[in-house]
Amino acid sequence: MTSAVRFLKVSRHFGAVRAVDGVDLEIAPGEFFAMLGPSGSGKTTSLRLIAGFEQPTSGHIEIFGETAEGVPPYRRNVNTVFQDYALFPHLDILDNVAYGLMVKGMGKAERVKEAEKALELVKLPGYGSRRPGQLSGGQRQRVALARALVNKPRVLLLDEPLGALDLKLREQMQEELKSLQRALGITFIFVTHDQGEALSMADRVAVFDNGGIVQQGTPQDIYRRPKTRFVADFVGSSNVISPDVMTALGGEKRWASLRPEAIRLSGEGIEAKVESASFLGAATRLTVDITGSRLHVMLPAGSDIPDIGTAIRLTWQQGDLHYMDDAA
Ligand code: ATP
DSSP: OOOSEEEEEEEEEETTEEEEEEEEEEEOTTOEEEEEOOTTSSHHHHHHHHHTSSOOSEEEEEETTEEOTTOOGGGTTEEEEOTTOOOOTTSOHHHHHHHHHHHTTOOHHHHHHHHHHHHHHTTOTTOTTSOGGGSOHHHHHHHHHHHHHTTOOSEEEEESTTTTSOHHHHHHHHHHHHHHHHHHOOEEEEEESOHHHHHHHOSEEEEEETTEEEEEEOHHHHHHSOSSHHHHHHSSOOEEEOHHHHHHTTSOSSOEEEOGGGOEEEEEEEEEEEEEEEEOSSEEEEEEEETTEEEEEEEETTOOOOOTTOEEEEEOOGGGOEEOSSOO
């Protein structure tokens, strides 16, 4: 099947800065794809390369099987929702949404109809005559979405789309974006530095570091089987266990990761000392010491919480211990 977006050894350097460096990437049609990574890792530059706002220094980009070389942004069938929404403050909402259609030369009656349809899609019917200044942050976000969707792009790019919203609204919009994407079947590619957001929304995640992709896979895959310490640290709250400690535990002399929720208290197993316990509502997090190294243990609600300073024993399933590729 033809990929929606394909990168072949794509680089974008700015002088000595390798913003994007030799990236290979394939995103399937209809996929909800997350680019996850810390600040400066090359996510936004990758998105801008897809949009056509940047050109690769080397390498090759295809969009639905056709080369993107020399194709200007407005002819790429790709639309972007920017983090700051970039709405025109002096235009009303309907004109903001219909703007792209006007530029394309669509007649007024048709463009009003299309813009109204798009506003309905993002659950803002009847808001057309307001100005952006009269809307809440979440509503402005929806307008920005409607303005991109009205052009019926095959690929929608979202740069930290929910970054400006408070936590509750963000969670609500995460669900709405996901169901909208499913209903429309458009390829969504979004940039985030929030691992929870990437894991909960995306079909597949690419983890960026230093201009490169260090791991790509389903959220489950990346969470359970991080390739490197960097991924284990960045995605979730994994225990990263050093080769020395692994040897002391009778394992291989390699770096390993072990998710806190995979560890159980039991009568037998490895001895540990409880250093602290934090009640989190749905779970309790213990910090324990094993052979001079700290581990987090996530106990489900309703578990007996051991006293601080006491010795306990811990077990886990062999399959939950995951060795990583870092040099020992
Ligand atoms: P953030 O989450 O902070 O937006 P990011 O992962 O999206 O980060 P990019 O914006 O892609 O990262 O930037 C990657 C690197 O390229 C950074 O070091 C940045 O300073 C540099 N960079 C990006 N655009 C330019 C430019 N136009 N000129 C020079 N350097 C740039």
